[in-house]
Amino acid sequence: xxxxxxxxxxxxxxxxxxxxxxxxxxxxxxxxxxxxxxxxxxxxxxxxxxxxxxxxxxxxxxxxxxxxxxxxxxxxxxxxxxxxxxxxxxxxxxxxxxxxxxxxxxxxxxxxxxxxxxxxx
Amino acid sequence: xxxxxxxxxxxxxxxxxxxxxxxxxxxxxxxxxxxxxxxxxxxxxxxxxxxxxxxxxxxxxxxxxxxxxxxxxxxxxxxxxxxxxxxxxxxxxxxxxxxxxxxxxxxxxxxxxxxxxxxxxxxxxxxxxxxxxxxxxxxxxxxxxxxxxxxxxxxxxxxxxxxxxxxxxxxxxxxxxxxxxxxxxxxxxxxxxxxxxxxxxxxxxxxxxxxxxxxxxxxxxxxxxxxxxxxxxxxxxxxxxxxxxxxxxxxxxxxxxxxxxxxxxxxxxxxxxxxxxxxxxxxxxxxxxxxxxxxxxxxxxxxxxxxxxxxxxxxxxxxxxxxxxxxxxxxxxxxxxxxxxxxxxxxxxxxxxxxxxxxxxxxxxxxxxxxxxxxxxxxxxxxxxxxxxxxxxxxxxxxxxxxxxxxxxxxxxx
Numbered sequence: 001x002x003x004x005x006x007x008x009x010x011x012x013x014x015x016x017x018x019x020x021x022x023x024x025x026x027x028x029x030x031x032x033x034x035x036x037x038x039x040x041x042x043x044x045x046x047x048x049x050x051x052x053x054x055x056x057x058x059x060x061x062x063x064x065x066x067x068x069x070x071x072x073x074x075x076x077x078x079x080x081x082x083x084x085x086x087x088x089x090x091x092x093x094x095x096x097x098x099x100x101x102x103x104x105x106x107x108x109x110x111x112x113x114x115x116x117x118x119x120x121x
Numbered sequence: 122x123x124x125x126x127x128x129x130x131x132x133x134x135x136x137x138x139x140x141x142x143x144x145x146x147x148x149x150x151x152x153x154x155x156x157x158x159x160x161x162x163x164x165x166x167x168x169x170x171x172x173x174x175x176x177x178x179x180x181x182x183x184x185x186x187x188x189x190x191x192x193x194x195x196x197x198x199x200x201x202x203x204x205x206x207x208x209x210x211x212x213x214x215x216x217x218x219x220x221x222x223x224x225x226x227x228x229x230x231x232x233x234x235x236x237x238x239x240x241x242x243x244x245x246x247x248x249x250x251x252x253x254x255x256x257x258x259x260x261x262x263x264x265x266x267x268x269x270x271x272x273x274x275x276x277x278x279x280x281x282x283x284x285x286x287x288x289x290x291x292x293x294x295x296x297x298x299x300x301x302x303x304x305x306x307x308x309x310x311x312x313x314x315x316x317x318x319x320x321x322x323x324x325x326x327x328x329x330x331x332x333x334x335x336x337x338x339x340x341x342x343x344x345x346x347x348x349x350x351x352x353x354x355x356x357x358x359x360x361x362x363x364x365x366x367x368x369x370x371x372x373x374x375x376x377x378x379x380x381x382x383x384x385x386x387x388x389x390x391x392x393x394x395x396x397x398x399x400x401x402x403x404x405x406x407x408x409x410x411x412x413x414x415x416x417x418x419x420x421x422x423x424x425x426x427x428x429x430x431x432x433x434x435x436x437x438x439x440x441x442x443x444x445x446x447x448x449x450x451x452x453x454x455x456x457x458x459x460x461x462x463x464x465x466x467x468x469x470x471x472x473x474x475x476x477x478x479x480x481x482x483x484x485x486x487x488x489x490x491x492x493x494x495x496x497x498x499x500x501x502x503x504x505x506x507x508x509x510x511x512x513x514x515x516x517x518x519x520x521x522x523x524x525x526x527x528x529x530x531x532x533x534x535x
Binding site: 002085086087088089092108110112 | 242288289291292296300
């Protein structure tokens with residue numbers, strides 16, 4: 001079954017907005033339980049705010065660290081799901097059910113599968 | 122070309138979509154299926170002159186293409202699910218009657234192909250290109266030429282779409298009932314985009330690029346054959362046939378001719394009859410939609426014995442209905458123009474007022490051209506001249522510009 005990374009991007013809001021979003025916790029819980037019960041959920045997680053991020057690059061064998069996210073954007077990566085779905089349509093259907101889809105953006109990316117099976121030919 | 126080579130070329134042209142649609146399902150990959158079909162064509166060019174034309178050429182192509190797909194899969198070890206795909210193809214190859222698929226399966230395969238090419242997860246320009254390449258059988262060079270982009274750019278667009286279908290696992294299927302209406306609207310939009318690109322070349326010097334119109338009509342016919350109960354599919358086919366039937370009369374030596382001034386003997390009356398039949402079929406379902414309404418408007422224009430006899434009241438009503446169903450600036454401007462004929466230019470200008478006040482529409486050429494026409498008919502020639510100049514400054518299409526300039530000059534002479 002193809003596997004998809006579902007990336008949840010949302011605008012980083014002020015405290016009032018954050019409180020409103022936390023109020024939706026039961027809905028998230030229900031969605032997550034539903035995906036787990038259907039056997040689709042591989043992993044998921046909510047992320048701390050981007051001011052906790054550290055970006056690492058190795059250049060000329062030197063480790064460089066930057067305080068902050070990889071890119072400064074209006075909508076930031078706030079959480080993720082890894083789902084096993086029957087195909088892109090099913091993954092997109094679930095993506096549209098996350099509350100983030102209403103106030104932010106949800107990106108769906110297929111995860112590469114191991115290729116080649118030499119048992120035949 | 123020898124006779125058998127000619128037959129091979131003709132059979133491939135006729136059977137291409139049917140064979141390809143089934144082969145994509147069986148091989149599970151667009152590119153593999155296309156390559157295998159090309160192999161089969163080349164094999165036919167060798168085998169048919171030597172052995173004679175097979176009794177069932179389509180079945181021959183089907184079987185040969187599938188065997189070539191097996192060969193290609195055996196050689197290519199980088200493909201995901203390779204073992205499963207090979208097993209399925211070999212199983213099909215060993216079936217007793219491998220080439221005689223049920224008619225319903227053939228219909229389904231072509232529908233799968235249409236819905237996959239027009240999948241909303243693909244960029245609209247990629248949907249158009251892939252549809253023309255796969256269902257229309259146009260070469261990448263021809264598509265690039267029609268859309269005025271470089272051939273490598275178009276090639277990349279098509280390749281990218283195919284690899285997204287494969288890698289993101291866009292399933293080769295007809296959407297479930299719940300999703301079908303929205304997805305069908307998407308398919309119709311792609312066909313209409315293709316038709317419109319041919320009908321009103323936006324940046325070119327030529328008003329029509331007939332091959333795209335013909336291609337869109339062919340796709341429209343295929344769709345009503347596969348989905349005969351979809352009112353809007355019939356509506357779109359009717360709309361395209363009725364527009365395209367007037368193509369020869371739309372320009373005279375490079376100059377745009379408005380509908381009212383067209384030489385009606387240049388219209389393709391057989392095609393108009395076909396368009397009206399398609400519209401009747403659509404209307405019988407009693408499920409109105411934007412394409413049926415547009416086709417009905419066009420039909421009223423065509424059916425008027427002469428331009429003065431045009432039923433503007435009914436056309437204005439239809440534009441009103443169209444605006445309620447799918448509001449857009451184009452429809453609002455046309456509604457104002459129709460009301461201008463039905464109830465007088467002042468009534469039309471009244472409807473245009475809010476649009477002219479809209480900052481986002483300041484650069485919308487048809488709005489200013491219609492404004493100019495209404496002002497002229499209302500007797501305000503000075504304001505009409507200003508509006509024509511504004512419209513001219515916003516026109517990209519040389520043929521349209523010439524027409525607007527002619528109307529401006531006609532004002533001054535009066």
